Amino acid sequence: MSKNALALSILNSLNSRIAVIDQSGEIRFVNDAWSRFAQESGDSENLTTGIGVHYLDTIQRAVETGDETAELALNGICAVLDGSVPSFELKYPCHSPTEEKWYLMRVTPLVDGDGAVVTHIDITTEHLAARSHTRQVLRSEARKSDQRESAALERMGIGTPATLSAEAQLLEQYKRLLAAAIEQRTLKVERTTNWEARGFARALARHSAGPRDVVRMHTQVVAQETADLPLQKRHMVMEEARLLLLEVMGSLVGIYRDMILADLELKHM
Numbered sequence: 001m002s003k004n005a006l007a008l009s010i011l012n013s014l015n016s017r018i019a020v021i022d023q024s025g026e027i028r029f030v031n032d033a034w035s036r037f038a039q040e041s042g043d044s045e046n047l048t049t050g051i052g053v054h055y056l057d058t059i060q061r062a063v064e065t066g067d068e069t070a071e072l073a074l075n076g077i078c079a080v081l082d083g084s085v086p087s088f089e090l091k092y093p094c095h096s097p098t099e100e101k102w103y104l105m106r107v108t109p110l111v112d113g114d115g116a117v118v119t120h121i122d123i124t125t126e127h128l129a130a131r132s133h134t135r136q137v138l139r140s141e142a143r144k145s146d147q148r149e150s151a152a153l154e155r156m157g158i159g160t161p162a163t164l165s166a167e168a169q170l171l172e173q174y175k176r177l178l179a180a181a182i183e184q185r186t187l188k189v190e191r192t193t194n195w196e197a198r199g200f201a202r203a204l205a206r207h208s209a210g211p212r213d214v215v216r217m218h219t220q221v222v223a224q225e226t227a228d229l230p231l232q233k234r235h236m237v238m239e240e241a242r243l244l245l246l247e248v249m250g251s252l253v254g255i256y257r258d259m260i261l262a263d264l265e266l267k268h269m
Contacts (some may be wrong), residue, residue, distance in 0.1 A: 017120040019049070020110070023081055025056030028115065037120075053117070064241040073105060080107045080116050091123065139231055167217075170207070173200055174248075175221050181240045195246060201251035205259070211249065218245050 011018055012032040020029040028036075030051060038049045048058045056077065062070035069092045076088035087106040096103055104121045178195055204214065222241045226234045 015122065019055065019118045020115060021055050021077075021081075021118060022115040023051075023080070025054050025077070026053050027051050027053050033118075049083075076105075077107050077116065077118065080109055083109075083113075084118070091127070100124065100128070136257055170209075171201065171221060172202075173203065174217050174244075175225070177248075178221060178225060178241055178244055181244050182237060185240055197244060197247035198251040201248050201255055204248070204252055205255045207254070214245070214248060214252065218248075 013240075014031060015033055017034040017037050018031045019027050019034050019143045022028050027049070028051065030049070034049070047053070049055070056074060059070050059074045059077070063074055069090070073090055073092075076085075076090055079085045080088050086109070088105075090105045092103055092105065093101065094103055101122070102124045106119045106121065109116050177200060180196065218241065222238065225241075226237050227237050229237065
């Protein structure tokens with residue numbers, strides 16, 4: 001077997017799609033994987049990606065339809081051909097109606113400088129594995145963040161016994177507020193808990209509740225509502241609970257400030 005025949009046999013045995021283009025962008029060689037993909041994609045006669053076709057023109061037509069990935073590919077290939085860059089890589093999706101697929105296009109110049117090799121490599125397995133790992137890391141970080149927040153709030157509430165009158169009613173009211181906030185988020189409607197949070201803060205003020213009282217009730221309700229939830233749902237509840245706590249705290253501070261200012265005015269009358 002001659003060296004050329006051996007090289008051709010090797011190229012045709014690869015699963016990666018390989019084409020050689022000349023300096024003008026015309027396709028001079030394709031391997032079997034390239035031809036098979038063209039046929040499977042509807043180009044059975046290799047009219048848009050076969051030998052003799054101007055590959056850059058094919059990509060340019062895709063660019064004119066608004067394909068941003070095609071524009072990146074075109075610029076990258078041209079940059080390799082004119083020597084602006086030593087090589088070019090582009091990761092891109094190419095999904096079918098039934099399957100998610102990801103590819104890496106790699107463009108390298110020919111040794112003699114008269115063209116380039118364009119290779120499309122299926123990286124679906126690696127891409128999905130990397131994405132799964134990233135999601136696991138993010139979930140782990142979210143879990144740790146929630147745990148740190150819960151621990152910090154619990155420490156704030158330590159040493160504050162449940163001495164508020166109507167404690168059970170206040171807890172139940174806070175639980176309803178949180179449930180309403182979660183429902184609004186689920187239904188994707190505008191939050192309407194602000195005025196309800198202010199009403200709850202007024203009820204707390206009537207019982208002379210302080211920040212530690214609010215934190216204690218908050219941690220109790222959140223612990224009850226997230227006890228058996230999966231991580232994603234738990235994190236969502238924690239986010240809404242955090243917003244609600246800030247609203248209640250802010251309203252309570254405003255109420256106490258107004259009470260102090262009113263008291264000072266009476267003393268100066």
